[in-house]
Amino acid sequence: MDDQNKNLLLATALSAVVLLGWYTFFPPPADEPAPTELAQSDLTPPTDGAVSAPAAAAAGAADAQAVSTTADAEDDAPRVAIDSPRLKGSISLKGGRIDDLALKDYQVTNDPASDIVHLLTPVGQANAYYALYGWAPGTGLGIDDVPGANTLWSASPDATLTPETPVTLTWDNGKGLSFTRTISVDADYMFKIDQAVTNATGASVALAPYGTLARHGEPQDLKNFFVLHEGLVREADGELSQVKYSNFEDFEVDPRDASNAETVAVEDSGWIGFTDHYWMATLIPENGQPYRAIAKHDPRRDIYQTDVVMPTMTVADGASAATSTQLFAGAKEWATIKAYEKAGIAGFIDSIDWGWFFMLTKPIFAVLHWLNQLIGNMGVAIIALTILIKVLVLPLAWKSYSSMAKMKELQPEMEKLKERAGDDRQKMQKEMMELYKKEKVNPAAGCLPILIQIPIFFSLYKVIFVTLELRHAPFFGPFQDLSAPDPTSLFNLFGLLPWASPAPESILALVFIGVLPILLGVSMWLQQKLNPAPTDPTQQMVFAWMPWVFMFMLGSFASGLVVYWIANNTITFAQQYLIMRSHGYTPDVFGNIRKSFKRGEKPESE
Template sequence: MDTKNIIAAISLSLAIIVIWSLFFQPSPEEIKKRKEKEKIVNSSDAPSIDTNEKITNLSRKEALKLDGRFYFENESIKGSISLNGATIDDLIFKKYKTQLDSDQSVTLLNPKATSNGYYIESGWVSNNKNIDIPNNKSIWKIEGNSKLTPNNDVTLIWKNSQGLTFEKIIKIDNQYLFTIEQKIKNDSDKIYSFYPYAQIIRTKIPEIIDFFILHEGPLGVLDDQLIEKDYKDILEKKYSKNADSGFLGITDKYWLTSIIPQKNKKFRADFEYNEKFKVNYIETDSYDSKPNAQISNIVNVVVAAKEVNVIDGYNESLGLKKFDLVIDWGWFYWIVKPLFFLNDYFFKLAGNYGIAIILITVCLRLAFFPLNNYAFKSMSRMKLVQPEMARLKEIHKDDKMKLQQAMMQLYKKEGINPVSGCLPILISIPFFFAIYKMLFVTIEMRHQPFFGWIKDLSEKDPTSIFNLFGLIPWDPPSFMIIGALPVMMGFTMWLQQKLNPAPQDEIQKKIFMFFPLFLTIILAPFPSGLVLYWTANNILTMAQQYVIMKRTTVKTAS
């Protein structure tokens, strides 16, 4: 009975996450086997990509003035591309603000001359050291149109003294996709071999959440295998893999920078750190540039806010596989992603993201209504027979064997299975975790209001019980901000405990009394949308449990 009570309490609280980490995360042996499969592969003849340069500390404004530039803009993004290396190093999301009450848009990419440089390069390399090839310091010239829009492409030209003309034709769609067509025209009488490449460079590790249910850092899908590397992994060891298909990039919680090789071309992908973090690929089959002929290659670049519909759209339109995994749906992909679409439907229906969370919580409770009924009936009957159980313990306090026999007879008489509530709860745990995961990793909840004081469901409740939720003119320190919504969640959890059978052991009883307070403190800094979900779930659980308790009787109690 004690085990059942513990599982019931934990499954309806934040400790669902702990259960997930214990039962569903890969074991050390599994992790070791995966690492053994990730072999370093450098057997191709493709040359290395050597584009190192010193890190400087110019401000972003100063760095943008250093180079010649041309500008781009569409409905979703704006920024500029440096003519120094033809580098995409200035990108702003027009629809997303840094803070709810701010007019400043989110900036993702920064020039290489800043301390937090984050940029994308593309080009060609060769094993022939005598060929003059444009690099990250070469100055390109604009030919024709000088502003990049969905209706206007920009063409860049760079020529050497050996009769080679390098050309980049850059296109942009109305969302987050850059298409770069790279060409080489050979007006010499010699044959040269080239390898196309693209790379993402990030100067330093950004501020990350560092929470086990969310991956932030280098990732890719190479030959249908998802590769996720933490920044510290790359610091310790370079990762390389030859692949026939896929993509690679760097992901933040809400933002993505990715490069996608041309289809049907083999390439080597590298995740490495060499003064800067680099995620790059180079095609492993050479392009032979013959006299009076032209070679070309296409690289797609997606720098996006990780909107689910947009990411899924690129997965289909670019002919990719598993591009949607840049959103960290996790092990329960088959539950989490459908839950998102259901929640998104409710959001469009209700017009309020908080209402959508409540509605999807109701759906979840309805889906598990029969299972929970079964569990709650068992718990209710256990609670009603507690006086009889206490009497038996007093009678047989010196004989454990007789006590166990008497308890089994009582269970048989009343038709009670003391562990009957465990299975339904265990089955429902993945679904409760899935909705938590869905709300945590998707951008759609960002800056969405609920009602009253909750202006942003992706942020913690801004009020605090220590200044009576704003009635006292005092701003408590951050560790003392325990808002009204977390307090409500803790209170509903405390009420829910009152409906459950009380543990017979005094120590367990004290632990359970402290549990709602503990979770209130733990959940206080969590996004308000998650706390709202737990609060709504607690209320619905109590309502169902209360009705069942009123209808449940036992022979002993009559």
């Protein structure tokens, strides 16, 4: 077999390895199923309660180490409606649970007929997910003396929770303790829960207020994608923690013993809850209020739970005590969450998964969001962001591309060196180094733009994949969701025929790629033509294949990311073209030199 065939086979094998490796570490995300379309037959509800964390009282002082809550498999109790500008649902009077919540502004798919997104779900339905509040009994009180998950509260028959009309729930234990719970909601996604107790028992009582978030099983639409965090998210006195559902096994508990639960003592401020790809529910105690943040998993019933347990209150006879907490339940909108952070919820913007490169992802998204607000089109905003990034790195890129232009100029002399050196690689390397030194060329300088692009590319990929603002964001024509892969392909004549392309996870998606990946491959090939070719034939072959390998690799990635890459390649091509002109070259669009001059000479007018 001759060297050319060997090099071709080697280049093909290397490209295949790159392709397989890329799909191993960057698999295309699965389509998000509609939460409202889950089959009822898929549900296996617990028969003996939903959430469990028995209260424990320390000797001599009631100090709730955990909370005890149970919920029946079916809930037919009366409900209080929720109707705000962005939320709708209801509160069950059994336990006063906030367990039925949908987001008015978001649909499951881009189809106008699609149902809106449902975030919280009552017990008895698939993947029950809810928030509840109560009091853990201390010394002298039993579990039946305080309100829990099965307590039937009373409310006004015509009560509806709106931003203008809070709802007050009441319950009397019949033994001298009366409880009230006032729930209010703002115009976005924040609930406020004010709990109060009045003691008329004739003696002091001790009890601890708590809040709980519980979800039955992992989310149906769990991505399990390494670049995205889904699961527990917690801020405790300035320290952010994230725990995936698969790692909850580290604090699995028995329903009767919560000693293995993870407990974090928070002194001043924090929050804890569950985050999904685009949605989140979070318990937020008042700032300055110490509490314990608890996370646990009951494997027997497959229930994930987070609790906030406030310090025990001792309430004298004839006295009252009150506590206030907040509940965020909604979409992880950057502007909304940032506004809540400015209002006093410390570190709340970090509930969005910015990743390891947060020093890049945060400012990149802030600028992208500003550009989108200014332009009104996220795809155009991505292109504008690309231009801004290229302007910022222009000084470094100019130096690098100047070096590459000089390398291109030396290409004929390097070919002569190869002919003179023959198979003597050592001699060839030595003479090349002497040539570089003589011409003051740094061959490594051409790597700088690539080194800069890698973290920027990954950060932008993270931003596009994780942030809600890219979800269902339109560009133009058939590109109506920049967080989804290119919907066009040869299969539907690039959007001219009224049927969808193969699903991203399908092997056919590797072949039937869309317009954007093709433009990516062409732009990458054109940009590469302006670079000096490697002297090694194998490297030349690999580089020749690279644009087309990337074309297929990125075919199933988010359209917004491919738009960025096309814009980046196009701008880079223009930059290199102008720099080559400044060095006496007039290359055509394929990188071939049509006219050249000695350095230092002024190009003739064309």
